[in-house]
Amino acid sequence: LHYEGGTLTLPVFTGTEGERTIELKTLLGSTGMTTLDPGFGNTASCSSKITYIDGAAGILRYRGYPIQDLAVGSSFLEVAYLVIYGELPEPGQLKEFSDKLRENADIPDDMGTFIDAMPRNGHPMSLVASAVNTLAAYYDDSVDPDDENQVELATIRLMAKLPTIAARIYRNSIGEQPIAPDPSLDYVENFTRMTFGDARPDGELGELFGKAVDLLLILHADHELNCSTATVRVVGSSQADIFASIASGVNALSGPSHGGANQAVLEMLDEIRDSGVSIEDFLERVKNREVRLMGFGHRVYKNFDPRSKEIKGLATQILDRDDNPDELFELALKLEAAALADSYFTERKLYPNVDFYTGVIYRAMGFPTNMFTVLFALGRLPGWIAHYREQLHDPAFRIARPRQHYIGANERRYPG
Numbered sequence: 020l021h022y023e024g025g026t027l028t029l030p031v032f033t034g035t036e037g038e039r040t041i042e043l044k045t046l047l048g049s050t051g052m053t054t055l056d057p058g059f060g061n062t063a064s065c066s067s068k069i070t071y072i073d074g075a076a077g078i079l080r081y082r083g084y085p086i087q088d089l090a091v092g093s094s095f096l097e098v099a100y101l102v103i104y105g106e107l108p109e110p111g112q113l114k115e116f117s118d119k120l121r122e123n124a125d126i127p128d129d130m131g132t133f134i135d136a137m138p139r140n141g142h143p144m145s146l147v148a149s150a151v152n153t154l155a156a157y158y159d160d161s162v163d164p165d166d167e168n169q170v171e172l173a174t175i176r177l178m179a180k181l182p183t184i185a186a187r188i189y190r191n192s193i194g195e196q197p198i199a200p201d202p203s204l205d206y207v208e209n210f211t212r213m214t215f216g217d218a219r220p221d222g223e224l225g226e227l228f229g230k231a232v233d234l235l236l237i238l239h240a241d242h243e244l245n246c247s248t249a250t251v252r253v254v255g256s257s258q259a260d261i262f263a264s265i266a267s268g269v270n271a272l273s274g275p276s277h278g279g280a281n282q283a284v285l286e287m288l289d290e291i292r293d294s295g296v297s298i299e300d301f302l303e304r305v306k307n308r309e310v311r312l313m314g315f316g317h318r319v320y321k322n323f324d325p326r327s328k329e330i331k332g333l334a335t336q337i338l339d340r341d342d343n344p345d346e347l348f349e350l351a352l353k354l355e356a357a358a359l360a361d362s363y364f365t366e367r368k369l370y371p372n373v374d375f376y377t378g379v380i381y382r383a384m385g386f387p388t389n390m391f392t393v394l395f396a397l398g399r400l401p402g403w404i405a406h407y408r409e410q411l412h413d414p415a416f417r418i419a420r421p422r423q424h425y426i427g428a429n430e431r432r433y434p435g
């Protein structure tokens with residue numbers, strides 16, 4: 020590489036011309052990697068202070084704090100505050116945040132009627148996305164991206180109302196009456212009560228259950244520029260309001276390659292169990308590319324996804340109990356051990372990701388499979404909000420315009 024006068028160039032060889040140099044930004048631009056090209060700023064890449072990932076080392080930090088420490092020492096609300104506002108809250112700030120969420124947890128009666136009128140057997144992610152989009156119509160005093168007070172109000176409303184919306188959609192799907200939010204309960208407890216009512220387990224298991232939901236939400240709170248967060252930023256870059264932008268994120272998350280992956284893991288485990296195939300044979304089929312090993316591998320992690328370790332620990336506490344053994348968890352453990360003992364997987368840096376154990380935990384808690392991605396969305400909400408807000412304050416902020424690399428026909432003669 021040569022660097023001269025602010026330009027990086029690279030020698031290349033061409034068949035007829037011999038050696039010549041090419042500007043690196045031109046080269047990268049032609050492969051779609053536009054990071055070095057200021058002319059295409061705000062397309063795929065962005066600068067962000069929210070989440071740091073080192074995929075080779077398996078490191079994940081929110082606002083500089085390691086995920087492992089947050090998982091042990093903080094509640095989901097503290098982490099949500101950290102992700103959105105940049106600092107861990109002082110006790111007074113946390114109380115104020117939590118009070119505002121309790122006060123705003125109700126949804127308008129009309130909106131309840133609207134949710135109840137949606138098809139009850141529709142996938143909850145479609146219904147959640149529609150409901151979130153509609154918040155802009157019910158709360159048009161919090162849709163102006165240029166007004167910080169409105170963005171803050173929308174932040175509180177989104178955080179406060181998403182659990183109410185999700186729980187109502189779930190209860191509709193099972194033909195049960197909605198349960199109104201209870202302001203005496205904390206955020207996660209309120210969500211599980213609105214979802215399961217008195218059917219929640221009590222005692223030690225109930226406590227573990229609450230802690231598990233809290234931890235799972237923490238582990239999903241942000242993950243830098245993944246598909247749904249990039250979507251929120253792209254839609255938000257057009258000055259679309261925060262509700263529209265986050266509804267778009269919910270839609271992006273609904274895909275089986277993104278948030279729907281834990282559902283796919285569970286379906287894979289069900290199939291292994293029901294078909295009676297041995298784990299060794301299943302892994303052979305994976306190697307022959309006949310089936311996919313869901314929940315293994317990640318675009319940014321070439322090592323263990325640090326979230327998967329936390330989730331495995333949690334799953335062990337909940338599912339590996341003498342009084343409550345879980346067949347699918349046992350199967351997942353065996354599958355993980357067999358894959359990691361096989362160099363085919365480790366050489367390809369295929370390690371369990373965040374989705375590998377979440378499905379078995381959610382199922383054991385009683386969540387139906389199609390609600391798994393909704394739980395992911397509840398966890399990811401602070402991250403989406405934080406990215407939307409961060410982008411508004413970015414001096415380099417402008418409408419996203421991803422670069423296209425045209426590979427179609429040259430000009431053609433129009434027939435006739």
Ligand code: MLT
Pocket residue numbers: 239241242244245246277317318373
């Ligand atoms: C996520 O947490 O968003 C997933 O691991 C997907 C990703 O980061 O690309």
